[in-house]
Amino acid sequence: xxxxxxxxxxxxxxxxxxxxxxxxxxxxxxxxxxxxxxxxxxxxxxxxxxxxxxxxxxxxxxxxxxxxxxxxxxxxxxxxxxxxxxxxxxxxxxxxxxxxxxxxxxxxxxxxxxxxxxxxxxxxxxxxxxxxxxxxxxxxxxxxxxxxxxxxxxxxxxxxxxxxxxxxxxxxxxxxxxxxxxxxxxxxxxxxxxxxxxxxxxxxxxxxxxxxxxxxxxxxxxxxxxxxxxxxxxxxxxxxxxx
Amino acid sequence: xxxxxxxxxxxxxxxxxxxxxxxxxxxxxxxxxxxxxxxxxxxxxxxxxxxxxxxxxxxxxxxxxxxxxxxxxxxxxxxxxxxxxxxxxxxxxxxxxxxxxxxxxxxxxxxxxxxxxxxxxxxxxxxxxxxxxxxxxxxxxxxxxxxxxxxxxxxxxxxxxxxxxxxxxxxxxxxxxxxxxxxxxxxxxxxxxxxxxxxxxxxxxxxxxxxxxxxxxxxxxxxxxxxxxxxxxxxxxxxxxxx
Numbered sequence: 001x002x003x004x005x006x007x008x009x010x011x012x013x014x015x016x017x018x019x020x021x022x023x024x025x026x027x028x029x030x031x032x033x034x035x036x037x038x039x040x041x042x043x044x045x046x047x048x049x050x051x052x053x054x055x056x057x058x059x060x061x062x063x064x065x066x067x068x069x070x071x072x073x074x075x076x077x078x079x080x081x082x083x084x085x086x087x088x089x090x091x092x093x094x095x096x097x098x099x100x101x102x103x104x105x106x107x108x109x110x111x112x113x114x115x116x117x118x119x120x121x122x123x124x125x126x127x128x129x130x131x132x133x134x135x136x137x138x139x140x141x142x143x144x145x146x147x148x149x150x151x152x153x154x155x156x157x158x159x160x161x162x163x164x165x166x167x168x169x170x171x172x173x174x175x176x177x178x179x180x181x182x183x184x185x186x187x188x189x190x191x192x193x194x195x196x197x198x199x200x201x202x203x204x205x206x207x208x209x210x211x212x213x214x215x216x217x218x219x220x221x222x223x224x225x226x227x228x229x230x231x232x233x234x235x236x237x238x239x240x241x242x243x
Numbered sequence: 244x245x246x247x248x249x250x251x252x253x254x255x256x257x258x259x260x261x262x263x264x265x266x267x268x269x270x271x272x273x274x275x276x277x278x279x280x281x282x283x284x285x286x287x288x289x290x291x292x293x294x295x296x297x298x299x300x301x302x303x304x305x306x307x308x309x310x311x312x313x314x315x316x317x318x319x320x321x322x323x324x325x326x327x328x329x330x331x332x333x334x335x336x337x338x339x340x341x342x343x344x345x346x347x348x349x350x351x352x353x354x355x356x357x358x359x360x361x362x363x364x365x366x367x368x369x370x371x372x373x374x375x376x377x378x379x380x381x382x383x384x385x386x387x388x389x390x391x392x393x394x395x396x397x398x399x400x401x402x403x404x405x406x407x408x409x410x411x412x413x414x415x416x417x418x419x420x421x422x423x424x425x426x427x428x429x430x431x432x433x434x435x436x437x438x439x440x441x442x443x444x445x446x447x448x449x450x451x452x453x454x455x456x457x458x459x460x461x462x463x464x465x466x467x468x469x470x471x472x473x474x475x476x477x478x479x480x481x482x483x484x485x486x
Contacts, residue, residue, distance in 0.1 A: 008309020016299050020292060024267060027287055037274065044270055049263060056259050066251020102385055135378050142345055144385040 009057035079173030082180035085149035133161030252300035322416030325423035328392035376404030
């Protein structure tokens, strides 16, 4: 929610007045060739119009006309643990912020600390993704871009989230299991192989690849900037802007 | 997210130009007493300045200066089932919308359909309120007023939500149990008395009244407009506006 302050209207009035009065004076001089007259008209105009401009600004601030609302997008990254979702989604979120948009980043790892009592069985994962999807859709409805990165292994629950959202861009970070397991940044694959973690996606729980994602990223072949750039292109096109 | 369209800038340029040029012409006439001259200056000015004004508008649209962000408030209604939370919160949300604010209404009854697998035991209620509180705080952080109405019987979880939010207004709708049970709009108290619903707040599950709420409403003594009006006063004061 932004409202224009009185200070802004006054500053605009002054900045316009300087430009406007210089033009008027020049004009009067060109037409009449009388320097003193052009100065006199300029002086009176400067004083009288600054107040008028301020009133004009205040009146327009009340009007909605032409204040275009940008309908945001929910960008949903799905893929195995260690596929590179978080890294690319951070890059995309930063780029959107740079362009002046409101962005909320939702990440599987951080959100589980706040959304309590969420386990990793199929119904628990399902409920978790549906809740996160609801959160994303509420943010979207209120003008906020959402960049979400969740393993979100089940097609059903991703489709549910797509249904809740208005503009949904599903991005499959399609890094092969072998590569993710080799990277194993958090040591989770090792734990899952030892049986210390149950229901780990890719090991003893399935990953259902998206049937019709807006984008598929191949992190073994493209850099973060290349992959993120492709996502950004799709997002910007979706909101009717050229990237 | 609002951006000003080019059409808005053009319309503002025209509306200003009509006012501005009439003033300039009048001014030239007053100073010179030459009607033709004043018309000539007016005509040239009209054409030259309309473009200048448009450029000026576009430049200012890029500037953040003086675009004041209104930091919103989370209004949290707590109270027994049938206490009148939903009715008053709807009234407050409508009033805030009328004032031009973005408002998201979160209601216990509707949200349980979307946030799946939420039961009514203490840990389940607790987790539910924490999730809703997280949702509310994310909306608040993104400039959206939240009007939430939940039985939210436990002091602990309400305190948790207060901690997540920036500007939190806790409203205790303090309708006596006997009155709520007599109203029994949804027939829930009857079911709870017959043992068909378990863990029903006020019957076989405790309601912990807020220890330090911003407001206490007495629906047996005040109308929806009176109670809602008091809430609105507190909210408007909180954002630095007079209601």
